[in-house]
Amino acid sequence: MDVSESHIGRRIREVRTWRGLSQTTAAELAGITGPYLSMIERGVRPVTKRAVLEGIAQALRVSPAELTGKPYAPSDASSAVAHAAMAAVSDALSGWSVGEFPEVPDRPWQAVQADVDRLNLTLHPNADYSAQAELLPDLIAHLLSAVGTEHRTDALVGLLSAYRAAGSLARDLGVAGLPMLAVERMRQVAEQLDDPVWLAYAAYRRAQLLTGGNRTRQRQLAVAAADVPGARVEVKGMAHLAAALACAVESQADEALTHMAEAAALAELIESDVSSWMQMSFGRTNVGIWRVAIGVELGEGAKVAEIASGFTPGGVSRSRQAAFWIDYGRGLLAERKFQEQGLAGLLRAEKLAPQMVRNNVFVREAVGSLLSNARRNAGSRELRGLAWRVGISPNG
Incomplete structure (x- = not known):
């Protein structure tokens, strides 16, 4: 384009x-x-x-x-694979409710569990959209089938991971309707498990995946998830972060900072810097990443450099690190004198999670604006290269 x-x-x-x-x-x-x-x-x-x-x-x-304008036209082979596979992901989500058993070829449980581990430990943390989209339809079907076996509990927990990945993938690629269908499937799984821990987890994911058209409701759902009796610290903390973002988008700075403070206090209860439970990555590092995101939404602009001063987003997934550099970069790009550093942040994010960056609306906006405002020979090779990779053709 x-x-x-x-x-x-x-x-x-x-x-x-x-x-x-x-x-x-x-x-x-x-x-x-x-x-x-x-x-x-x-x-x-x-x-x-x-x-x-x-x-x-x-x-x-x-x-x-x-x-x-989402979903964006694929700009590379991986994006084309991801978009092509989303029809099968949609079929897997809509074709079977939890408790229904699709007919699938026999497969050892160990092989199914290995795919769950691959999804949770590699594909989802690395924001590998194409590999997730190809894996999920078959994985969801086999996990649904396994719910009727002696592996019921493990299969249900695996389904929570698969539905979470499907919802996040659909949201990031811009497939309307699927994120909330994934949320409904997570709710069904949590009810099957009949445990406050999983009910709270599903409630948080509902708040997280709610579309951006209703931030007030997102905040309400996030606060409710944080208050579910029996919720784990990780769920409470991430729910407060989701509430903080919703408040920031609504320009409620004081409320946003209050929820950030709640999340920071909960992060201190995590023994390690980053919790590995359900790959939520909650902890002090993730709170630091969210501080930058909230700062951008509150209009801090290039002041995010001060917020992030001395902070290194290590110990979390590549996708979380990329999210930090996206927000850091677009914050700096708010001021002309910091545009070189801002572009460097976006390029750093792209190295970590290229498919995530190329499907981010604010990256595309920032890159397109930089390119449009550059003089004919002022657009750097790095900028023009990034523009091509996100699917924007430079003029001139």
């Missing part, structure tokens, strides 16, 4: 015109200024925060996904 056609502003202008709204009216409804919306629509300013994207979407009465 040409850079002039890739920015969210073009789609905003199309939908606004279709709705019959003036720029002034749309901007007022979105809680931003008319000149700012004008610059967004012309591609002069990128959409850099969830609050802006979701505010404009609400003003235009569409989902944020309608404005982002």
Whole structure:
């Protein structure tokens, strides 16, 4: 896609015109200024925060996904594989409820468990979208079948992991409807396990995967998950982080910082720096990563460098490290004098989790804006290379 056609502003202008709204009216409804919306629509300013994207979407009465253009056309072979396999993932989620038993070829439980471990320890932590999409349909079917055997409990816990991965994958690739279907399947599994630990876990995942169109409800669900009796510390902590993000997007800074403080206090109860339970990676390091994300959403911009001063996102998965560098990079890109460092952050994230970076709307916005605003020879080779890899063709 040409850079002039890739920015969210073009789609905003199309939908606004279709709705019959003036720029002034749309901007007022979105809680931003008319000149700012004008610059967004012309591609002069990128959409850099969830609050802006979701505010404009609400003003235009569409989902944020309608404005982002997801799912994006594959920009490489891995992306093509991931998108092609999502139809089978959808069939696996919609075709069977928990308690129904698909007919599958006999397979030793040890082989099924090995695939669960591969998903949890390698593919999901590394944000390998294509490999996850190819693995999940068959894995879900075999785990559902195994629920009716002596491996029932292990199969149900394995299903929680598989449905979580499917929901996250669908969200990141922009497949509408599937994240909430995955959440419903997780709820069914938790009820089968009939344990407060798993009920709280499923409740947290519901809050986490709720679409960005309803942050108030996301905050409510996250707070409720943190308060479920019997919930593990990891679930309580991650639920507070989800609530903090929801508050930040709604510009409720004090509430966001309160939830961050709750999460930080809970992280101190984790004996190791990062908990390995259910691959949630909760702990002090993850709280530090979220501090940067919350700072970006609260409009701290390049001040995220101060928030992250002396902080190294080690000991967590590659995908969590990549999330840190994405937020760090787009925070720095808010100010022209830090653009070189901001681009370096995005490139560092891409090395860690390329498929994750290439499907991130804010990375695409940032790269497209940098490219559009660069003089003909000012766009660096690194910038142009990243633009090609995320599916944006440089002009000139």
